[in-house]
Amino acid sequence: xxxxxxxxxxxxxxxxxxxxxxxxxxxxxxxxxxxxxxxxxxxxxxxxxxxxxxxxxxxxxxxxxxxxxxxxxxxxxxxxxxxxxxxxxxxxxxxxxxxxxxxxxxxxxxxxxxxxxxxxxxxxxxxxxxxxxxxxxxxxxxxxxxxxxxxxxxxxxxxxxxxxxxxxxxxxxxxxxxxxxxxxxxxxxxxxxxxxxxxxxxxxxxxxxxxxxxxxxxxxxxxxxxxxxxxxxxxxxxxxxxxxxxxxxxxxxxxxxxxxxxxxxxxxxxxxxxxxxxxxxxxxxxxxxxxxxxxxxxxxxxxxxxxxxxxxxxxxxxxxxxxxxxxxxxxxxxxxxxxxxxxxxxxxxxxxxxxxxxxxxxxxxxxxxxxxxxxxxxxxxxxxxxxxxxxxxxxxxxxxxxxxxxxxxxxxxxxxxxxxxxxxxxxxxxxxxxxxxxxxxxxxxxxxxxxxxxxxxxxxxxxxxxxxxxxx
Amino acid sequence: xxxxxxxxxxxxxxxxxxxxxxxxxxxxxxxxxxxxxxxxxxxxxxxxxxxxxxxxxxxxxxxxxxxxxxxxxxxxxxxxxxxxxxxxxxxxxxxxxxxxxxxxxxxxxxxxxxxxxxxxxxxxxxxxxxxxxxxxxxxxxxxxxxxxxxxxxxxxxxxxxxxxxxxxxxxxxxxxxxxxxxxxxxxxxxxxxxxxxxxxxxxxxxxxxxxxxxxxxxxxxxxxxxxxxxxxxxxxxxxxxxxxxxxxxxxxxxxxxxxxxxxxxxxxxxxxxxxxxxxxxxxxxxxxxxxxxxxxxxxxxxxxxxxxxxxxxxxxxxxxxxxxxxxxxxxxxxxxxxxxxxxxxxxxxxxxxxxxxxxxxxxxxxxxxxxxxxxxxxxxxxxxxxxxxxxxxxxxxxxxxxxxxxxxxxxxxxxxxxxxxxxxxxxxxxxxxxxxxxxxxxxxxxxxxxxxxxxxxxxxxxxxxxxxxxxx
Numbered sequence: 001x002x003x004x005x006x007x008x009x010x011x012x013x014x015x016x017x018x019x020x021x022x023x024x025x026x027x028x029x030x031x032x033x034x035x036x037x038x039x040x041x042x043x044x045x046x047x048x049x050x051x052x053x054x055x056x057x058x059x060x061x062x063x064x065x066x067x068x069x070x071x072x073x074x075x076x077x078x079x080x081x082x083x084x085x086x087x088x089x090x091x092x093x094x095x096x097x098x099x100x101x102x103x104x105x106x107x108x109x110x111x112x113x114x115x116x117x118x119x120x121x122x123x124x125x126x127x128x129x130x131x132x133x134x135x136x137x138x139x140x141x142x143x144x145x146x147x148x149x150x151x152x153x154x155x156x157x158x159x160x161x162x163x164x165x166x167x168x169x170x171x172x173x174x175x176x177x178x179x180x181x182x183x184x185x186x187x188x189x190x191x192x193x194x195x196x197x198x199x200x201x202x203x204x205x206x207x208x209x210x211x212x213x214x215x216x217x218x219x220x221x222x223x224x225x226x227x228x229x230x231x232x233x234x235x236x237x238x239x240x241x242x243x244x245x246x247x248x249x250x251x252x253x254x255x256x257x258x259x260x261x262x263x264x265x266x267x268x269x270x271x272x273x274x275x276x277x278x279x280x281x282x283x284x285x286x287x288x289x290x291x292x293x294x295x296x297x298x299x300x301x302x303x304x305x306x307x308x309x310x311x312x313x314x315x316x317x318x319x320x321x322x323x324x325x326x327x328x329x330x331x332x333x334x335x336x337x338x339x340x341x342x343x344x345x346x347x348x349x350x351x352x353x354x355x356x357x358x359x360x361x362x363x364x365x366x367x368x369x370x371x372x373x374x375x376x377x378x379x380x381x382x383x384x385x386x387x388x389x390x391x392x393x394x395x396x397x398x399x400x401x402x403x404x405x406x407x408x409x410x411x412x413x414x415x416x417x418x419x420x421x422x423x424x425x426x427x428x429x430x431x432x433x434x435x436x437x438x439x440x441x442x443x444x445x446x447x448x449x450x451x452x453x454x455x456x457x458x459x460x461x462x463x464x465x466x467x468x469x470x471x472x
Numbered sequence: 473x474x475x476x477x478x479x480x481x482x483x484x485x486x487x488x489x490x491x492x493x494x495x496x497x498x499x500x501x502x503x504x505x506x507x508x509x510x511x512x513x514x515x516x517x518x519x520x521x522x523x524x525x526x527x528x529x530x531x532x533x534x535x536x537x538x539x540x541x542x543x544x545x546x547x548x549x550x551x552x553x554x555x556x557x558x559x560x561x562x563x564x565x566x567x568x569x570x571x572x573x574x575x576x577x578x579x580x581x582x583x584x585x586x587x588x589x590x591x592x593x594x595x596x597x598x599x600x601x602x603x604x605x606x607x608x609x610x611x612x613x614x615x616x617x618x619x620x621x622x623x624x625x626x627x628x629x630x631x632x633x634x635x636x637x638x639x640x641x642x643x644x645x646x647x648x649x650x651x652x653x654x655x656x657x658x659x660x661x662x663x664x665x666x667x668x669x670x671x672x673x674x675x676x677x678x679x680x681x682x683x684x685x686x687x688x689x690x691x692x693x694x695x696x697x698x699x700x701x702x703x704x705x706x707x708x709x710x711x712x713x714x715x716x717x718x719x720x721x722x723x724x725x726x727x728x729x730x731x732x733x734x735x736x737x738x739x740x741x742x743x744x745x746x747x748x749x750x751x752x753x754x755x756x757x758x759x760x761x762x763x764x765x766x767x768x769x770x771x772x773x774x775x776x777x778x779x780x781x782x783x784x785x786x787x788x789x790x791x792x793x794x795x796x797x798x799x800x801x802x803x804x805x806x807x808x809x810x811x812x813x814x815x816x817x818x819x820x821x822x823x824x825x826x827x828x829x830x831x832x833x834x835x836x837x838x839x840x841x842x843x844x845x846x847x848x849x850x851x852x853x854x855x856x857x858x859x860x861x862x863x864x865x866x867x868x869x870x871x872x873x874x875x876x877x878x879x880x881x882x883x884x885x886x887x888x889x890x891x892x893x894x895x896x897x898x899x900x901x902x903x904x905x906x907x908x909x910x911x912x913x914x915x916x917x918x919x920x921x922x923x924x925x926x927x928x929x930x931x932x933x934x935x936x937x938x939x940x941x942x943x944x
Contacts, residue, residue, distance in 0.1 A: 060722040068842040070849065094840075169685070181688060190685035193726060195667045212684040213641070213662035216653060249751060250532040252744035254665060254726050271743050272724035275750070279721060282754040283836060286916075290832035291825065298837050298850060305857045306864075309829050313822065313865060320821040321872065327814040328876070334806070334813050341806050341813035342799040345928070348817075349792040350785065353763065357781050360762035364755060365770050368566075370540040377542065378770060385777045393785065400793065404800070444758075456817070 063092035096297035161237030164267040167191035170198040178220035193270040195254035206265040288445040319453040330464035336472040348459030351421035358429025386426035390419035417463035535564035568769035633709030636739040639663035642670040650692035665742040667726035678737040760917040791925040802936035808944040820931030823893035830901025858898035862891035889935040
C-alpha cells in the first residue's frame with residue numbers, strides 16, 4: 001500500500017478506530033482478543049499497532065467499519081491496509097461507499113490494489129473502476145491467467161452471468177471415485193464454497209454432480225457415472241438472478257453449475273453470492289418503497305442526496321395537488337359546513353391504511369408465486385373483510401362525529417364515506433399491485449403511491465360529495 | 473397416506489393442478505419433462521397419474537403449490553402425497569398454511585405423517601402440532617433414536633438453538649487425515665450441507681474445523697491438528713439468530729458449529745436455515761410495516777383477517793383523530809379562508825414523504841451497524857438536505873397557490889409552512905427510528921406511523937397557525 005498521505009495523521013486514525021462503537025460491536029464475537037488489542041492501542045499509539053490491528057480484521061468487517069466513517073476518515077484507514085486486504089475490502093463494500101473511496105484514490109494506488117484480485121473479483125468491480133484502471137489490471141491478469149476469465153462483467157447486473165464464478169472443481173464421468181480423488185489431491189487449489197464437484201464428459205458437457213461426502217464415501221472402484229446425481233439444477237448466464245436465488249432458497253443449494261446454451265459447463269453460482277443478492281435486493285426494495293433510487297451513502301454530499309430524492313417528491317406532490325383539487329371543487333360546501341374540513345383527512349387516512357394492508361399481502365403472495373388463477377377469489381375475500389371493517393369503523397367514526405358536532409346527518413355521511421372508501425381501498429389494494437405486475441413494473445415500489453392517491457382523492461370526494469348531496 | 477376422502481374427487485384435483493399457473497412457472501425449470509406430464513394428465517385423468525406426478529415434485533415445490541390453493545383444494549392434494557412427502561412438505565410450508573392443513577387432518581393421519589420425520593424436522597414442527605400428536609411421534613422416534621435429540625423445540629423462536637441441527641460430522645483432533653477419511657467412509661450417513669467436518673477432542677470440546685476439500689487433499693499421514701482451522705465462528709444455542717445470520721452473510725459460511733457454555737460441540741447451523749430465516753424476517757418486516765402481525769394466509773377466514781388487521785387500524789385512526797383535532801382548533805380560520813382546507817393536505821403530505829425517505833436511510837444504516845457516534849453528523853446533513861428541498865419545493869408550492877388563489881400572502885404562508893414542515897420531517901426522520909431502537913422496539917415497524925402522525929399534525933398546525941397569525 002502506498003504510504004502517501006497517511007503517516008502524518010496516524011494518531012487521528014487510531015483515535016477514530018477507538019471512537020467508533022462499530023469496533024466494539026464486532027468485538028462481541030472474539031471479545032477478549034479484540035478488547036485487549038484496543039487497550040494495547042490506547043497505550044502505545046503507533047503505526048505498527050494500527051497495521052497489525054487492521055491486518056487481524058476480516059475484509060467484511062473492514063468494509064463495515066469503513067461505511068460508518070466519514071469520507072476523510074475512510075481514506076485514512078483504507079490507506080493503512082495492505083494492497084491485498086484493501087482489494088478484498090473494496091469487493092465487500094457497498095456500491096456507494098466503494099464509489100466514494102475509488103474517487104478518493106489516485107490512479108496508481110488503485111492499480112496497485114486491484115491487480116492483487118483474482119479475475120472473478122476484478123470482473124465484479126469492473127463497473128465501479130475507472131476504465132483505464134480496469135484495463136491495466138485485467139491486462140496484468142491476462143498475462144498469467146486464462147484468457148476466458150474476464151467476460152462476467154459483460155452481463156447485465158441482474159443476470160446469473162454477473163455473479164458466476166469460474167473457479168470450478170470438476171471431474172470426468174469416465175473416472176472412478178479413487179481416480180477423481182487422486183486428481184483432486186494433486187490440484188493446486190480447491191475453490192471456496194465447494195460442497196460438490198461437477199461431472200463433465202469429454203466434450204465438457206455437464207452430466208451431473210457428486211457431493212463431496214458421497215465422493216469420499218464411495219467405494220474406490222465405483223464409477224463416477226454411478227454415484228453422481230444426474231438431476232441437477234443448473235442455470236445459463238442469461239437467466240435472471242432472481243430465479244436462481246429462488247432455486248437456491250427452495251432446494252437448499254450451496255453451489256450450482258452454470259452452463260452455456262449447448263450444456264457446456266462454464267462456471268458456477270455459490271450460496272454466498274445468492275445471500276448477498278437477496279440482502280441487497282431486499283434492501284433496495286425497502287429504499288425504493290420510500291422513493292430512493294439507490295442506496296444513498298449516509299455521508300453523500302447534499303447535492304447527491306437532493307438529486308436522489310427529488311423525483312419521488314415531485315411525483316408525490318403531483319398526486320397531492322390532484323387530491324387537493326378534489327377538495328377545491330367543494331370549497332362552497334366546506335364554507336357551509338366547516339366541520340367537513342376537520343373530518344375529511346380521517347376518511348382519506350383510514351382508506352390508505354387498509355389499502356396498504358391488502359397491498360402488503362398481495363405483494364407477498366406475488367413474490368412467492370402463490371397467486372394462481374385466484375384473483376377473483378382474493379378480491380372477493382378482501383371486499384368482505386373491507387365490508388366488515390367498514391361497518392365497524394364507519395359506525396365508530398360516525399359516533400365520534402356525532403359526539404363532536406351533535407349532527408346525526410353529518411355522522412351518517414361520515415359513516416357512509418368511511419364504509420365506501422374501505423371498499424374502494426380493498427379493490428385498489430388488489431388491483432394496483434396486480435396491474436403494476438402485469439405492466440412489468442415492480443409492485444413493491446409503486447403500489448403504495450398509486451393506492452394512497454386513490455384513497456386520498458376518493459376519501460375527500462366521498463365525504464364532500466355526500467355532504468353536498470345530503471347536508472347543505 | 474390414508475385414501476380417506478380423496479378418490480371421489482380425483483378429477484377435481486387433476487383439474488386444479490392443471491388450472492394453477494404455479495405449476496407452469498415451476499415447469500420453466502425442467503420445462504419439457506413437466507409439460508409432457510401435464511399433457512399426459514390431461515389425456516387420461518386417473519389417480520395413478522396424479523400420484524406419479526406429485527411424487528416427482530420437490531417438497532418445496534409442493535409447498536408452493538399448496539399455498540396457492542384454496543383450503544379445500546389443499547387437503548385434497550395433500551392427501552394424495554405419500555406419508556414421507558407429506559411430512560417434508562409440512563416442514564416447507566409457511567406457518568399459516570401449515571396451520572390450516574394441520575387443522576384439516578385428523579389425529580391418526582397426522583401421526584402417520586409426522587412419524588416419518590427425523591428428530592430435527594419434528595422438533596421444528598413441534599409448536600404447530602397438537603400436543604398429543606407431537607408426543608406420540610417423538611416417543612416413536614425415541615424408541616430408535618438418541619434421547620438428546622428433542623430439545624431444540626425448547627428454545628425461543630429467535631434463538632440459534634431453535635434452528636440447530638444435531639446431524640454433525642465430526643472427527644477427533646488426535647487422528648490423521650487418512651484415519652478421519654476412513655472413519656467417514658464407514659459411517660452410514662453424512663448429513664446434508666456438509667462443507668466441513670468439526671474437530672473435537674476426547675472431552676467433545678470443539679477445537680476447530682476442516683474443510684472437506686482440505687481433508688481430501690491432505691497428505692494421508694497429516695495430523696488433523698495441523699490442517700484444521702482453529703479460528704472458528706461458533707455460536708451458543710441462546711444467541712439470537714439475527715447475529716448468526718449476519719455472521720453467515722459476512723463470512724460466507726456454509727455451516728458453523730454450535731457449542732454449549734463450556735465449549736462442547738452440540739450441533740451446527742447450516743446456510744439453508746439462515747437463508748430461510750433471512751427471507752422470513754424480511755417478509756415479516758414488510759408485513760409489519762403495513763401493520764400485519766403475522767403472515768396472513770391469503771385464504772384465511774374473514775374473521776381471522778379482521779382480527780389480524782384491526783389493532784393497526786385502531787392505532788392509525790387514533791393518530792388521524794388527533795391530527796383532525798388540530799384542524800378543529802382552526803375551524804374559524806378556515807371559515808374565513810376556505811382555500812386553507814384545500815391546501816393543507818399538501819403540506820402534510822410532502823412532510824410525510826420526505827420524512828419517510830430519511831427513515832428508510834436511517835433504518836438501513838441501523839441494520840448494517842453503520843451508525844457509530846455519527847448521529848449529530850447525520851442529523852445535520854438531513855437538515856441541510858431538508859432546507860434545500862424546503863426552499864425549492866416551498867417556492868414551487870407557493871407559486872402554485874399564487875396561480876390558483878391570486879393571493880401573495882397566502883402563497884407566502886404556504887411556502888413557509890412547507891419549508892418548516894420539511895425541517896420537522898428531517899428531525900423526526902432521524903430521531904424517531906433512533907428513539908424506537910433505543911427503546912428496544914423495531915424501528916422498521918413503528919417509525920413510519922409515528923413520523924406520519926408528526927408530519928400530518930405539524931403540517932396542519934403550521935399552515936393554519938401561520939394563516940391565523942398573518943392572514944385573517
